Amino acid sequence: MQDYRNFEPEELAIDLSFQRWKLFNDPIASNFWKGWLVENPDKKELVDKAYYLLNTLNNAYSQTPDDRISISDREIQYEIQRLHQSIDTQHEPVVKRLRFAPWQYGIAASILVILGLFWRYSIHPPCTKVDVTYNELITQTSRPLIEIGNQDIKPRLVSLPDGSTLLLKSGGRISYPKNFQESIREVYLTGEAFFEVHKDPSKPFYVYSKGLVTKVLGTSFTVQAFENDKEVKVVVKTGKVSVFARNETALTQHKEDTKLEGIVLTPNQQIVFSPTSTRIIKSVVEEPALLHGTAQNQPFRFKGTPIAEVFATLEKSYGIKIVFDEEVMKSCYLTASLDDEPLFEKLDLICNTISARYEQLDAHIIIDSKGCEN
Incomplete structure (x- = not known):
């Protein structure tokens, strides 16, 4: 990838x-x-x-x-x-x-x-490493912080000052101010947490985890940033999330703009970030789910359906871009019932039926086909 x-x-x-x-x-x-x-x-x-x-x-x-x-x-x-x-x-x-x-x-x-x-x-000297520990992060802020940890096996529900909530997994810690500032909401995380952020476009929400910054306006997502792990992962469930490596220049630029910039993730997308190399790898999640608002019993039943319509249905249902050559595949049709299969099993069955193959590339699905005989 x-x-x-x-x-x-x-x-x-x-x-x-x-x-x-x-x-x-x-x-x-x-x-x-x-x-x-x-x-x-x-x-x-x-x-x-x-x-x-x-x-x-x-x-x-x-x-x-x-x-x-x-x-x-x-x-x-x-x-x-x-x-x-x-x-x-x-x-x-x-x-x-x-x-x-x-x-x-x-x-x-x-x-x-x-x-x-x-x-x-x-011209471009090697990137400076941005790896930073949780303790270093919280000591760099001048504002008093509330810290909550979770030593239980079960996730702990934490309510934040703006009405946002998070489920803090076992072994995790979260720090945040008693009251957020007027123009920004900032929290500091070590471990894993699932966030549901109250929407406020004028007041971006930032999660600092090791060397990665996650910026949202209002959405739900998971951050995995364990202290002893070499990588940080962000997985999006709903809405849009922006991520970028933490450095002073990037922080200044992003805090001056309420828009989502950097690497933008949408539902069923994730990134894996290496603080030591500042590499951010964007991909599709392992098990893509039907988008929020899409009927869970969405019929994936096709009878002589043009393949372009099949891929359009999958795109709409999972929010994942499928790239293919429509001209080459104009003679490809599908007759199949794919109701219960996960997305990648659906793709396996489709590609086997029409003698095609697929691969993931930067959170896209790329279809390779030589076309279908009439």
């Missing part, structure tokens, strides 16, 4: 899905990336830089093998430096001597990796 938000431009440039989109206009990849940009508009610059790297080297290597020039390591380093300078000054591509055909992507990838090291350490 790839977390493209945390990619560097050179990492994105050598991603096969990204290459299928930019170099070959693959319809499935195109649909995925266009949707990804809609969900992550702040990453347009990342995509532009990655495409610049990929396109420049692709153009540079466009001659046939017979015309290919033998290039020394010294020349490669020289061209990389020239390309780096052109990126840094936002000029037009300057690499003209290196040449590769499409079959030579291994060479291109190697050069991009070298370029990546050059780019990363000369």
Whole structure:
């Protein structure tokens, strides 16, 4: 599972899905990336830089093998430096001597990796670790805090000053002020808790857990942030949740805006965050549930139903984007009853029936098919 938000431009440039989109206009990849940009508009610059790297080297290597020039390591380093300078000054591509055909992507990838090291350490030093303990978090605030712990086996219900509630699992602790400030609601968590946050768009709600910040306006979600675990997980049940790695710049930017930015999660989506590397991996939850408000006895009975309608029904019921090539699959139809199966079993049955396959990518379901015979 790839977390493209945390990619560097050179990492994105050598991603096969990204290459299928930019170099070959693959319809499935195109649909995925266009949707990804809609969900992550702040990453347009990342995509532009990655495409610049990929396109420049692709153009540079466009001659046939017979015309290919033998290039020394010294020349490669020289061209990389020239390309780096052109990126840094936002000029037009300057690499003209290196040449590769499409079959030579291994060479291109190697050069991009070298370029990546050059780019990363000369422009973007490695990310600072943001791992921080619960005790460090609560001592950094100047306001007096109330702390509640749970040493029982059963979850403990905790009511917060704004009417929000949380179920604190065994071994967890939560700290919060007696009264929230006028413009912000902040709590500090170690362990696991399920939150149901009272909706107030003018007063964002923040959960600080190790190096991760979860920001909501009003929704229900789970945060798992045990002190001895290497990762933090956030799972969304209803509404929308924004998450980002905790640092002073990010906190300032997010607190100045009541909107949800960063990585935005919707129902049946989750993230896993590593405080030591600041990597955030977004995915579909293990067992997606029918959306709140969707009838629990939703009929998934199809009789000669076009596959586009089948996928649309699943999308609406589970809130998970399904990306497929509608033109290629226009002759695919489904006759099946899928009432009781979990989502992934439904997908298994559908794909087996129409000779397709699926994979997860950044909380999307990607369908790969060669089409169906009439």
